[in-house]
Amino acid sequence: MIEILKYQFxxxxxxxxxxxxxxxxxxGSFVVVKRISYIAGGIAxxxxxxxxxGYFLGMDPILVTIPFSAGSAVGIGLLNRFTRLGEDIAxxxxxxxxxxxxxxxxxxxxxxxxxxxxxxxxxxxxxxPSDLWVMFALDFAIILSVAAFFEYFKxxxxxxxxxxxxxxxxxxxxxxxxxxxxxxxxLLIKTIGVxxxxxxxxxxxxxxxxxxxxxxxxxxxxxxxxxLFGLAGFAVSYFFDLPTGATIVIVMGAGFVAISALRRFxxxxxxxxxxxxxx
Amino acid sequence: MENKCVVSMEGVYxxxxxxxxxxxxxICVSDRKLLGIIGPNGGGKTTLxxxxxxxxxxxxxxxxxxxxxxxxxxxxIGYVPQQNTFDRNFPISAFETVLTGxxxxxxxxxxxxxxxxxxxxxxxxxxxxxxxxxRQIGELSGGQLQRVLIARALCTKPRMLLLDExxxxxxxxxxxxxxxxxxxxxxxxxxxxxxxxxGAVSSHVDELACINRRxxxxxxxxxxxxxxxxxYGCPVRLLTHHRPHKKAVAxx
Numbered sequence: 001m002i003e004i005l006k007y008q009f010x011x012x013x014x015x016x017x018x019x020x021x022x023x024x025x026x027x028g029s030f031v032v033v034k035r036i037s038y039i040a041g042g043i044a045x046x047x048x049x050x051x052x053x054g055y056f057l058g059m060d061p062i063l064v065t066i067p068f069s070a071g072s073a074v075g076i077g078l079l080n081r082f083t084r085l086g087e088d089i090a091x092x093x094x095x096x097x098x099x100x101x102x103x104x105x106x107x108x109x110x111x112x113x114x115x116x117x118x119x120x121x122x123x124x125x126x127x128x129p130s131d132l133w134v135m136f137a138l139d140f141a142i143i144l145s146v147a148a149f150f151e152y153f154k155x156x157x158x159x160x161x162x163x164x165x166x167x168x169x170x171x172x173x174x175x176x177x178x179x180x181x182x183x184x185x186x187l188l189i190k191t192i193g194v195x196x197x198x199x200x201x202x203x204x205x206x207x208x209x210x211x212x213x214x215x216x217x218x219x220x221x222x223x224x225x226x227x228l229f230g231l232a233g234f235a236v237s238y239f240f241d242l243p244t245g246a247t248i249v250i251v252m253g254a255g256f257v258a259i260s261a262l263r264r265f266x267x268x269x270x271x272x273x274x275x276x277x278x279x
Numbered sequence: 280m281e282n283k284c285v286v287s288m289e290g291v292y293x294x295x296x297x298x299x300x301x302x303x304x305x306i307c308v309s310d311r312k313l314l315g316i317i318g319p320n321g322g323g324k325t326t327l328x329x330x331x332x333x334x335x336x337x338x339x340x341x342x343x344x345x346x347x348x349x350x351x352x353x354x355x356i357g358y359v360p361q362q363n364t365f366d367r368n369f370p371i372s373a374f375e376t377v378l379t380g381x382x383x384x385x386x387x388x389x390x391x392x393x394x395x396x397x398x399x400x401x402x403x404x405x406x407x408x409x410x411x412x413x414r415q416i417g418e419l420s421g422g423q424l425q426r427v428l429i430a431r432a433l434c435t436k437p438r439m440l441l442l443d444e445x446x447x448x449x450x451x452x453x454x455x456x457x458x459x460x461x462x463x464x465x466x467x468x469x470x471x472x473x474x475x476x477x478g479a480v481s482s483h484v485d486e487l488a489c490i491n492r493r494x495x496x497x498x499x500x501x502x503x504x505x506x507x508x509x510x511y512g513c514p515v516r517l518l519t520h521h522r523p524h525k526k527a528v529a530x531x
């Protein structure tokens with residue numbers, strides 16, 4: 001068990017999972033409490049277009065995807081706000097178009113075909129040190145942004161109209177939040193892939209919110225839960241030789257179901273007990 | 280401040296898209312008075328509030344709030360929205376909710392200071408909710424949540440309070456408390472109360488405005504109630520079908 005930690009690629013995998021959990025704990029909490037998981041899913045899939053564009057231009061796909069996804073996030077947010085197209089329809093259309101654009105651009109790129117599967121479903125064992133630095137920088141940007149504007153993000157996520165009346169530009173912070181979602185997506189692409197990203201942005205916070213009513217504690221808890229399940233899933237995938245991204249998602253999802261059920265059971269027992277004592 | 284109106288509207292048309300939800304509305308809200316705005320669903324009450332708050336621009340006409348454009352005067356208005364505008368499962372306590380009333384825009388690394396906390400506690404005390412300050416808002420009853428929302432508006436230290444259907448999901452006890460609180464507050468600030476509740480309006484407000492797209496009445500309560508049938512385009516008792524026992528009051 002301990003020997004595998006000596007391998008550089010295993011160490012990198014663990015670092016990347018921890019870095020991803022940190023961003024997802026913070027941004028995922030907002031995704032869950034503001035109920036924008038569908039938009040987050042859309043942003044994740046659209047970012048595949050950025051990967052394709054990167055290959056097509058012969059540049060680093062991840063670096064190209066950063067502005068591409070951030071731009072798409074703002075675009076999707078503006079479409080949601082200012083057009084009469086139903087919110088879900090706009091996202092549905094862009095979701096598919098982003099993926100399709102990615103596939104076409106990679107197809108049109110001369111030379112050898114890159115490992116598409118890795119971008120779609122992640123390949124945590126193939127994260128190079130240079131990507132770790134990019135992840136580190138993205139984490140830093142996310143934490144700094146949320147720290148600088150925490151009360152605004154919180155207030156706008158809770159009650160946009162009231163925030164507006166208080167002179168706070170709710171739309172700007174909404175778009176800012178979507179950009180942070182885009183940055184988190186990029187953090188996760190190499191680890192678990194664009195298709196499975198949404199699990200990291202929703203499941204840890206969905207588990208965490210069952211245990212706290214404080215947004216800051218929810219962030220810390222979600223990051224810890226993400227790290228725990230991420231590493232557990234990684235270990236399972238390593239020893240049973242399974243695809244890592246998918247294994248992590250299944251472990252997280254199973255954890256969510258088990259914890260929710262246990263909690264409900266515990267609450268029922270507690271109520272039964274008080275009823276008994278009362279009656 | 281022209282004509283002593285804290286809010287003045289002249290020939291205001293406003294709405295969403297092409298359709299005007301309100302047309303040709305003239306309103307003057309006097310200082311330290313309680314104005315009740317009443318009218319059917321879809322009659323433009325909320326649109327009117329949004330115009331006052333500067334959330335939508337009128338397509339035609341003039342609006343001023345405390346002698347300025349609505350957007351400029353926003354800071355002087357305490358807004359109590361309807362309870363369906365936010366998610367009650369949001370991880371936020373009663374105290375934190377009230378604190379958001381103290382949020383000042385445009386500051387990096389903003390955090391609430393002692394002054395803000397004191398103001399929030401004082402506001403919670405004013406609505407008798409100090410005992411529930413640490414509870415998550417979803418754990419509160421409709422009436423308790425309403426008090427929290429009023430506290431949030433109060434801790435902005437407003438010169439005018441704007442209440443959108445404040446008694447719609449509230450227990451009778453809170454209603455009594457609510458109207459006595461409003462009675463106290465209007466000695467210090469102006470209040471606009473949008474409501475369905477004809478009975479409550481007739482016994483608590485100073486002035487009444489009846490709106491159904493156009494303004495049908497603006498002024499005293501007696502004449503206003505007589506004109507309600509006209510404003511609604513149908514007998515008023517239809518309006519009060521949720522509370523049949525109030526019929527008598529409306530038809531008085």
